[in-house]
Amino acid sequence: MTLNGAIRDAALAPLCLALLSPPIFAQTSAAKAEVPAFNAVIATAQATERGHFRVKVTKTPVPIPLNEVHTWTIQAETAAGRPVMGAVVSVDGGMPQHSHGLPTQPRTVLVTAAGTYLIDGFKFHMPGYWEVHIGIDSDGVKDKATFRLQLR
Numbered sequence: 001m002t003l004n005g006a007i008r009d010a011a012l013a014p015l016c017l018a019l020l021s022p023p024i025f026a027q028t029s030a031a032k033a034e035v036p037a038f039n040a041v042i043a044t045a046q047a048t049e050r051g052h053f054r055v056k057v058t059k060t061p062v063p064i065p066l067n068e069v070h071t072w073t074i075q076a077e078t079a080a081g082r083p084v085m086g087a088v089v090s091v092d093g094g095m096p097q098h099s100h101g102l103p104t105q106p107r108t109v110l111v112t113a114a115g116t117y118l119i120d121g122f123k124f125h126m127p128g129y130w131e132v133h134i135g136i137d138s139d140g141v142k143d144k145a146t147f148r149l150q151l152r
């Protein structure tokens with residue numbers, strides 16, 4: 001691991017402790033602090049940058065695989081908590097420390113329920129720190145949320 005990676009892991013650990021849901025790390029709080037959130041989305045619910053929406057990653061493979069095309073399911077709701085229906089959901093992202101983007105272009109393939117979007121085509125081709133930006137365009141209101149993950 002690079003020095004940068006080690007510093008980032010150390011910085012993310014308290015965040016993981018605060019935000020991971022109990023079923024993933026059902027351990028004592030002392031043990032949780034030492035478990036990095038590898039191969040899982042670090043915080044599964046995010047407000048979008050400008051506060052128009054709230055986006056939640058409700059389903060991914062567990063653990064999120066390396067070098068395998070797979071799907072994520074997300075839910076989008078308004079700031080007031082209503083499902084966002086009929087939105088155009090876009091995905092980009094990459095590894096900021098490596099200055100490269102995603103190797104694929106994930107896209108919505110199915111709307112499974114009100115405000116719930118199945119996005120196929122995720123692929124992460126190397127271990128390390130990734131960011132995934134999920135853009136929501138609903139009737140011309142555009143905003144995006146960023147999800148972070150550490151893969152190994």
Ligand SMILES: [Cu+2]
Nearest residue numbers: 095098100126
């Ligand atoms: Cu990379």
